[in-house]
Amino acid sequence: MLSVKGLKASVGGTEILRGVDLEIRPGEVHAIMGPNGSGKSTLSQIICGRQDYDVTEGEVRFEGEDLLQLPVEERAARGIFLGFQYPIEIPGVSNTYFLRAAVNAVRAARGEEEMDAADFLRHVRAKAKLLELDLALLSRPVNVGFSGGEKKRNEILQMMILEPKLALLDETDSGLDIDALRVVAEGVNALRSAERAIVVVTHYQRLLDYIVPDYVHVLSAGRIIKTGGKELALELEERGYGWLLEEKLQA
Amino acid sequence: MSDQNKELQELASKEYEHGWSTEIEAERIPKGLSEEIVRIISAKKGEPQWLLDWRLKAFAHFQKLEEPRWSKVSYPAIDLQGLYYYSAPKQEPLKESLDEVDPKLLETFDKLGIPLEEQKQLAGVAVDAVFDSVSVRTTFREKLAEAGVIFCSFSDAVREHPDLVKKYLGSVVPYTDNYYATLNSAVFSDGSFVYIPEGTRCPMELSTYFRINDQKSGQFERTLIVAEAGAYVSYLEGCTAPQRDENQLHAAVVELVVLDDAEIKYSTVQNWYPGDEEGRGGIYNFVTKRGACRGRNSKISWTQVETGSAITWKYPSCLLQGDYSIGEFYSVALTRHAQQADTGTKMIHIGRGTRSTIVSKGISAGRSQNSYRGEVKVMKGAIGARNHSQCDSLLIGDHCGAHTFPYIESQTPTAVLEHEATTSKISDDQLFYCRQRGMSEEDAVSMIVNGFCKEVFNELPMEFAVEAGKLLAVSLEGAVG
Secondary structure, three states, X not given: OEEEXXXXXXXXXXXXXXXXXEEEOOOOEEEEEOOOOOOHHHHHHHHHXXXXXXXXXXXXXXXXXXXXXOOHHHHHHHOEEEEOOOOOOXXXXXXXXXXXXXXXXXXXXXXXXXXXXXXXXXXXXXXXXXXXXXXXXXXXXXXXXXXXXXXXXXXXXXXXXXXXXEEEEEOOOOOOOHHHHHHHHHHHHHHOOOOOEEEEEOOOOHHHXXXXXXXXXXXXXXXXXXXXXXXXXXXXXXXXXXXXXXXXXXX | OOHHHHHHHHOOOOOOOOOOOOOOOEEEOOOOOOXXXXXXXXXXXXXXXXXXXHHHHHHHHHOOOOOOOOOOOOOOOOOHHHOEOOEEEOOOOOOOOHHHOXXXXXXXXXXOOXXXXXXXXXXXXXXXXXXXXXXXXXXXXXXHHHOOOEEEEHHHHHHHOHHHHHHXXXXXXXXXXXXXXXXXXXXXXEEXXXXXXXXXXXXXXXXXXXXXXXXXXXXXXXXXXXXXXXXXXXXXXXXXXXXOOOEEEEOOEEEEEEOOOOEEXXXXXXXXXXXXXXXXXXXXXXXXXXXXXXXXXXXXXXXXXXXXXXXXXXXXXXXXXXXXXXXXXXXXXXXXXXXXXXXXXXXXXXXXXXEEEEEEEEEEOOOOEEEEEEEEXXXXXXXXXXXXXXXXXXXXXXXXXXXXXXXXXXXXXXXXXXXXXXXXXXXXXXXXXXXXXXXXXXXXXXXHHHHHHHHHHOOOOHXXXXXXXXXXXXXXXXXXX
C-alpha cells in the first residue's frame, strides 16, 4: 500500500531524513517511535505533501502511484489522512461545515455524489457520541477554544468520518489523560480493518497498550534504526533509546 | 515564498465577471462641469425652481472647495471637465410596461441577474434599477402603494412628492458637507426615494441596482429614505460597471431619516469594476452615506460588502440624536490587485443612552491597501452612551497592507467605549490542514475568508448573504499568496 524507499529530505539545507525505508500493507498497524527531533513528524508531513521540505532522494509510492507528484488534496482524495499533532484553528468556520466540506471534496474527487445533509449530520453525531465528544463542539468553529483533548478527539472524529485507507496519527496521544486516551484508542481500533492501514507516531509506549501494533519502528536521526514487533515498544519503555543507538554504532 | 504561496498568487487574478458593456445609444449632454451644465441637467429633468436653486447654491459652494487628500488613497487628480454629467439611454424609458423598455436594457439586467420582470419576483424584492444616470423601472410600485410605501426614482419623487423631497433633501447631508457630496448636490441626475409611513412595516425588501455603462460618464445618484414613527424597511443596493481602461467616477449621496421607534436596515453589495491587475481602469467610488436617528429608540443598521472599485472612499455614518437610538455598521471590504479602500463609519452619539456597534472586516490581497477609518464621538448630553468597535484585518500574501485609524472622542464620563482590533494572515498551516482534508486551495481560502466575515454576513438578508459569499469566492480566485 505505502512504500517509502531511500527517502531523504531536508529543510533549509539541514538534512532531516537520511534514507528512510518503510513498507506498509493493508490491514497493518505500524508504530513509529523515536526521540524528539528524529524526523517522525517530518516523515508523515512529507507523505501528506507538505511543501516546506525538500525531498532530495528516494521515493514514496501509494498503491503503486508516485505520491510525491500529487498535490496535498489529491493525496487526501486517494485516502491518506493525517491526524495532526497540533490541530489547526479556523475561526468562523463551524466544525460540522468543515467536516462536510472535507467529505464532499473527497467524494467529488472520487466522482461520488455529495452526501445528503441530514444523513451526514446523523452520521457525525453518532461518531461524536462514540468518542464522547461534546456535541456542542460540532457547531463551534474548528478547534477554536477546544481543550487539548477535545482537539485530538476531533481529529479522530474527522478520521472516522473520512474513512481513509491510510491513517497517519502524529502524536495523537500527547496531551490526553488516561480516559481520553482509551476513548481515542477505541475510535482508532474501530477503524481497524483488512483494507486499512494505520501508522501511529508516538513517544510513549502507553498508547500502544490500547492500539496494539503489528510493527514498531525506531526512527533516530533520520533513519529507521530498528524494526520489531509490539514487544519492542515495551523494551524501549524500559530501557530508553540509548542502548539502540550504541548497538547501531557498534554495528 | 513557498510553492503553495505561488500557486495561490497565480490563482488571484480571476477576471471581472461584469466587464461587458451594452451598446445602447445614449443621450449625453456636453462634457464638462459649469453652471450651464447644472442648468441643463435640471431642465432635462423638468425640475421645479427650488431644486434648481438648491443645485446652483451647491455648485457655487463647490467652486470654493478643494479635493480632500486626507484619506490613505492615492490617485491622479480627477479631470472633472473631462466627464459627462448626464448620460441616459436615448429612448426615454417608459415605466408603465416592460414591453416599452429597450430590450437591450432588459438583457443587461438579465445578465446581471436582476429579476426585473415581475413574474420572476414572487420572492418579493422590488427593484429600482439605475442605468447610468436614469432610473429605468421600478417594479412592484403598485403593491407597495397599497401599503402606503413610496418607492420610486428620485426624479419621480420630485414630481409627485415635492413636499417630502423638499423637507428632507439635504437635511442629513447638507450641500456644503464635503467636496464629493457638494458636487453630487449640484449635478445629481437620479436615484431612489423611499418613504415608509407611520407604523408601517414595508411588506418586502426594497432593492436598487446601479450600473455605470457609458464611457467617461460620472454617476451621481442620490438616495433618500424616510421612515416615519414605528416604520421599518430593509433596503438593498447592488452595483456593477463594465470593464474600461479609464477610471469612471461615482459620487453618490445617501440620506436616511428615522423617527421614533423606526428602523432602516441598509445593505450594500458593491462590485464596481476594480481595475485590472496593474491598476488600470476601475471605478473611483466617493460616496457620502449618512443616517439621522432623529427619533427615540430609532435604529439604523448599515451593512456593506465592498469588493469592487479602484478606490473606495466611504463612511456610512449615524447621527444618534434620539434618546436610546441605535447605530450599527457591519462591513466587509475586500481589496486585491491595486485596489485602495479607505472605509469605515462615524457614530455620533448625541442623545441619552445611545448605542452603537461597529464590526469591520478588511481583507487585503495582491498589492492592495485596505484602511479602516472610524470615528466614535460622544457629545456632552449622551449620558450612558455605549460603543463597541471591532476591526479585524486579514492579509493574504506579503504585498498588501491593512491599516486601522480609529478616532474616539468622549465628552461624557458615563460613556462606555470599547475598541478591539486584530490582524491575521491566512496561514500555510490552515491551508495545509484544509487541503489535507481534501479541499482545494481555492475552496479552503474561500471557506476561511467566509468564516472571517461571518458576523457581517449574518446581518445581510438571506439571499444577499449567499450572493456576498459567492462574490467573495469569485473575487478571491487566485488572490492568495
